[in-house]
Amino acid sequence: MKAALFDEIDSITLIDKDIPEAKPNEAVLKVITTGICGSEIHAYKGTHPFRKPPSVLGHEAVGIIEKLGSDVSDFNIGDTVTIEPHYGCGECRECLAGDYHLCNQKTVLGTKKWDGSFAEYMAVPASTMYKLPESLSPSVGVLAEPLAVGVHAVKKADVQKGDKVAVLGAGPIGLLTAVAARSAGAETICITDALEHNLAAGKKIGATDAVNVKEESIVDYVHEHVGSVDKVFVTIGLKSAADEALHIVKKKGKIVSIAIFEGDTGIDLNKVFMSEIEIIGSSMYVKEDFEQAISILQEDKYPLDILTKHQFPMDEINTAMSVAQTKKDGAIKVLINPSHS
Ligand SMILES: [Zn+2]
Ligand SMILES: [Zn+2]
Incomplete structure (x- = not known):
């Protein structure tokens, strides 16, 4: 599969990688669309505190479940999902209080510890997945994060x-x-x-x-x-x-x-x-915030699709990063669609 490796400051290179396997508690998603976040632009410029090269960036994603681990029961192959892109260690004071978003040991998607969504496929723990209703287009669903x-x-x-x-x-x-x-x-x-x-x-x-x-x-x-x-x-x-x-x-x-x-x-x-x-x-979010975000998207009260008009195939990821950075041509949230080219 194709993946976009953030190999050094100001550089992302497309590489070939094996499609990941799903561990028992995981799913493998085919990435349909993925947003470029301000934090990725900070990473690209070398000013982000923990998003460092080499890594596969990307943490705002909508994907379709391609493979399911043996222990996952709440999802089916073919479901469209989005990802809450972090999870805590489960043992520290913050995690025990439910504040896993503040865990010092937390695992964040799009870092060295967990390959991100700027790739055709990605492996994710089932506990981080949220089903998206069919009525929600991927270019709106990707705004959940x-x-x-x-x-x-x-x-x-x-x-x-x-x-x-x-x-x-x-x-x-x-x-x-x-x-x-x-x-x-x-x-x-x-x-x-x-x-x-x-x-x-x-x-x-x-x-x-x-x-x-x-x-x-x-x-x-x-x-x-x-x-x-x-x-x-x-x-x-x-x-x-x-x-x-x-x-x-x-x-x-x-x-x-x-x-x-x-x-x-x-x-x-x-x-x-x-x-x-x-x-x-206010730093990131927890599960309840994510669920509420999805229900706001589902209410469909606001024409949120106007935010994601700028979309690029993976081959043009460096252009996409530069458009996200310069905001040229009216770009707001720039998306990459890894499964089209
Ligand atoms: Zn973000
Ligand atoms: Zn923790």
Whole structure:
């Protein structure tokens, strides 16, 4: 089979590999479509904390079960599934508390420990698979993983019906966090970005206000039109976004960070103290978030297929990585379809 090996910084090479076998608790999937995540772009540039070469990247995937291990009983060959791309050691303090997403020893898809989905086939433990309904197209089903990131963040922020929220950064994670906030009942959802096509997509999938930071300050916008917001989600790792969050959140409001910062965050702790602001981290998701993400996709309330218009065969993976990085031609979430060429 073909697999895309991330062999060094800035380079992915197609290689030939044996199709994996399914261990007793595993399935082997034929990968139908797989998304390029911001974390893969960080990896490609050499700035991700643990996604390092050599490895097969890819952790957002929809596949069809081709082989089933002898101990797997809840699935059938031919089922369409998506994957929750991590599992814990099962023994540490975090795992025992149900917080396996924070396990130091956790196994993550698309790393040296577990070959990712930028390949024609992949082996996965059955415990990480979720059946997708036939009605869901693979190019929407593949959003379950990034949407679960948003669902987890919205839960950590405790978004309530009628809340006013801001989502700073309207890339795929920002946009899907807006969807999750909408689904939790938020009424005002202000998104920001420097790219007009991201903002336009946001308006179609539930954001009420879209601010282009190249033209307008989100701080001025919120002060003028909204007053202040209850919750802010920081989905872009820029010092300016951390600062904006502190200036638009209400007193006793919550700021949730879901971004990888490459430098200093510059958080003004005096402001945090004076206004009793809560700053919360949100890292990936757990099973309940994943299930909720799939049910939001299934409700089909938002035209989420507009996020995944840019799709490439495996042979063009380096082009796909570059489009995902530059966001050119209106790209939002770039997909690779390993089984077509
Ligand atoms: Zn991801
Ligand atoms: Zn653990």
